[in-house]
Amino acid sequence: MIQWGNDELRSYQVGSIRAELRSLSVSDDREGMLEGTPHLHRRFRLIGIDKQLAATPHLYVHDLEALRADEKARVQEWLPRMRVRARLTSQWTPEGVAEFGETVLSVMWFQAAALDPFAHLATIVRPLDWTALARFEPFDD
Template identity: 85%
Template sequence: MIQMGNEALRSYQVGSIHAELRSLTVSDDREGVLEGTPHLHRRFRLMGIDKQMAATPHLYVHDLDKLRADAKARVEEWLPRERVHARLTSWWTPEDIAGFGQTVLSVMWFQAATQDPFAYLATIVRPLDWTALARFEPFDD
């Protein structure tokens, strides 16, 4: 896992909002898989993604519609091996929020080991609408 301190934050443009990368985790998506097919693997991953999205309402999964379509179409090609999860924050807050805090967005995607996750994150988030996807998190007292 890659964790960075405040002095080394990376900035990203998410639509019209400036956001900072707080954490980036790269994991082996097939860890623990002993046997199976690409189709079965996609179905299990989609079930896991659905659970994660229910528990984390500010989670954006890149190409989720494509993953769902591939699972229905029984695509027999393996997903890229690496699963990447990034957490971004911004000082932007919705107008109707009076408290102190920040907005948070988590992004997840699959990629090949040869891809740079920082550069790929920039291409994923640039067209997103932060104001529609991010969630406000108040600061604890």
């Protein structure tokens, strides 16, 4: 379910938590590729995802296990071209945190260009456990 908040941000239900969409970017996942094969593209995509996961502890990659399983299975089939990344925040804070701040979750997935990324985000995040995936970030003074 997508709702508009009073401040005009889109609000999403993530498990039992309401979260606000702070940013959503769509980019061409094959940008910069001069030549290659679907298999090579799959390998490079997984290498890039692993680097992003190491650098961003609050990143959730939708269907990551399926992407890993497909790396060698479908070597002649191109993956969806568009990479979408969303950043969600919530005022929910973990138990025992006394600082002022918010919890943050970034979500990344791949889709065809014709799909609506806002609607797809709603279906991806609805079953997720915000309390297990999001990271607390204190406000800067």
